[in-house]
Amino acid sequence: MDNLARFYIGGGWVTPDSDQAMPVMNPATEDRIGDTILANETDVDRAVTAAVQAFEAFSRSSKQDRLDLLGLVLDESRKRHEDLAQAMRMEMGAPITMARAEQAESGIGHLEAFIAALRDHPEREELANGDTLLREPIGVCGLITPWNWPINQIALKVIPALATGCTCILKPSEHTPISAMIYAEILDAAGVPPGVFNLIQGDGPGAGNAMSGHPDIQMISFTGSTRAGRAITRNAAETIKRVTLELGGKSPNLVFADCDLQERVTGSVAECMYNSGQSCDAPTRLLVERTIYDEAVEIARKAADATAVGDPAEEGDHIGPLFDKLQYDRVQALIETGISEGARLVTGGPGKPEGMETGWYARPTIFADVRNDMTIAQEEIFGPVLVIIPFEDEEDAIRIANDTPYGLAAYIQCGDMDRAERVATRLRAGAVHINGGAFNYGSPFGGYKQSGNGREGGRFGLEDYQEVKTLHRP
Numbered sequence: 001m002d003n004l005a006r007f008y009i010g011g012g013w014v015t016p017d018s019d020q021a022m023p024v025m026n027p028a029t030e031d032r033i034g035d036t037i038l039a040n041e042t043d044v045d046r047a048v049t050a051a052v053q054a055f056e057a058f059s060r061s062s063k064q065d066r067l068d069l070l071g072l073v074l075d076e077s078r079k080r081h082e083d084l085a086q087a088m089r090m091e092m093g094a095p096i097t098m099a100r101a102e103q104a105e106s107g108i109g110h111l112e113a114f115i116a117a118l119r120d121h122p123e124r125e126e127l128a129n130g131d132t133l134l135r136e137p138i139g140v141c142g143l144i145t146p147w148n149w150p151i152n153q154i155a156l157k158v159i160p161a162l163a164t165g166c167t168c169i170l171k172p173s174e175h176t177p178i179s180a181m182i183y184a185e186i187l188d189a190a191g192v193p194p195g196v197f198n199l200i201q202g203d204g205p206g207a208g209n210a211m212s213g214h215p216d217i218q219m220i221s222f223t224g225s226t227r228a229g230r231a232i233t234r235n236a237a238e239t240i241k242r243v244t245l246e247l248g249g250k251s252p253n254l255v256f257a258d259c260d261l262q263e264r265v266t267g268s269v270a271e272c273m274y275n276s277g278q279s280c281d282a283p284t285r286l287l288v289e290r291t292i293y294d295e296a297v298e299i300a301r302k303a304a305d306a307t308a309v310g311d312p313a314e315e316g317d318h319i320g321p322l323f324d325k326l327q328y329d330r331v332q333a334l335i336e337t338g339i340s341e342g343a344r345l346v347t348g349g350p351g352k353p354e355g356m357e358t359g360w361y362a363r364p365t366i367f368a369d370v371r372n373d374m375t376i377a378q379e380e381i382f383g384p385v386l387v388i389i390p391f392e393d394e395e396d397a398i399r400i401a402n403d404t405p406y407g408l409a410a411y412i413q414c415g416d417m418d419r420a421e422r423v424a425t426r427l428r429a430g431a432v433h434i435n436g437g438a439f440n441y442g443s444p445f446g447g448y449k450q451s452g453n454g455r456e457g458g459r460f461g462l463e464d465y466q467e468v469k470t471l472h473r474p
């Protein structure tokens, strides 16, 4: 934790210019773990200068050099796997079993997929018309990440930046600085050249804003709320930056009568509650065919009641607390809104689970008889709350599914694969999961509509960080 109040700039840990401290809290115990410093404009300038200076040499490194470097990052990532899992357990309440298997593991999974993608990704191509196409690093990149999947998001940005020969400044969420600090230690130990990767800690209005407006940053890659994505896009317009956005979601989950109802609804509830509901692509709107509606609601109720909530420090498949009081209050307010708008509370509801007074734990909650125009069906709740909406037929299901400003993911539970694929093509979402099909590292991840505009991971994730140059010869 020595480096928590320092930034990693130009290849070393430096004392920030800012002295604005912010406490880092453990959401399970409500204890203060330590203090981080919120960067000011001088700190941002210093990190950008280091990245600009490093760009000249690193942008001309060979693909083989970068593959070798990523191999060393992989070795170091494996060594710090447990440290990363414990950090995310402490700073955002990820239960330790899933913190190891998913949160920390994602840093390795994405890295391996990027290495494979980079090997096959041509940086020079001969076009049929005789011209030559070169893919070059876009320049200095500002990477801004959220608290809910801290290392997943960091790896999805830092690795492709390094892989393509860009230099970067990472600003993680001010709520999860510890995992980011360890990630910087990993890159340092792997021998990433000075200035190629820089870490500053800070918040949105301060450091984030200074980054999106900075004239020497050519690209901002952002993951977080649609609200912040909009503000970044506006601010970045002045300097015509490339802005890639991975934003919020309210993903529909279409349950057709011919699916394996017990298994698929139980699995769907678990996916919604996973990470305490704090996943951008969580299946939070369960759309159920009318003929099986009552049965599905009852299965969902039992699954929610069976969802254990517990201490993240203990091993097991329980869910943990919400990441802090801010989020707890927000989730409580939305549960109250659901009740006041007339949705039927099936289980859960306001308050903490019985006997859990300390920590920002919420109750696994199910609302039924929800209309799609209700606030709880339109807004991202980001807590363990599932809303259930009936539909009449396939057309009705597709209409309700697409009736959202978001388009990150969609889910289909269906006994007929022809129908599943037919419906999938009509859903306005970046990914469609059929009958529990899970995300695989290396596949593109990103949204339609107000869920964003880029695609992270694998080949598509590399291309986001590249410019294309054409050579025309006589």
Ligand SMILES: NC(=O)c1ccc[n+]([C@@H]2O[C@H](COP(=O)([O-])OP(=O)(O)OC[C@H]3O[C@@H](n4cnc5c(N)ncnc54)[C@H](O)[C@@H]3O)[C@@H](O)[C@H]2O)c1
Pocket: 144, 145, 146, 147, 148, 149, 153, 171, 172, 173, 174, 202, 203, 204, 205, 207, 208, 209, 212, 223, 224, 225, 226, 227, 228, 229, 231, 232, 246, 247, 248, 249, 279, 280, 281, 380, 382, 408, 446, 447, 451, 452
């Ligand atoms: N689509 C995806 O891939 C994906 C993945 C994870 C999370 N998310 C979304 O992230 C959100 C939760 O994360 P959060 O609460 O940390 O989001 P947030 O938007 O509040 O913060 C995200 C990051 O942006 C920074 N930030 C905030 N305002 C900013 C501004 N005006 N300028 C520059 N930077 C700013 C924050 O400091 C933080 O680092 C949810 O909406 C979730 O759906 C999306």
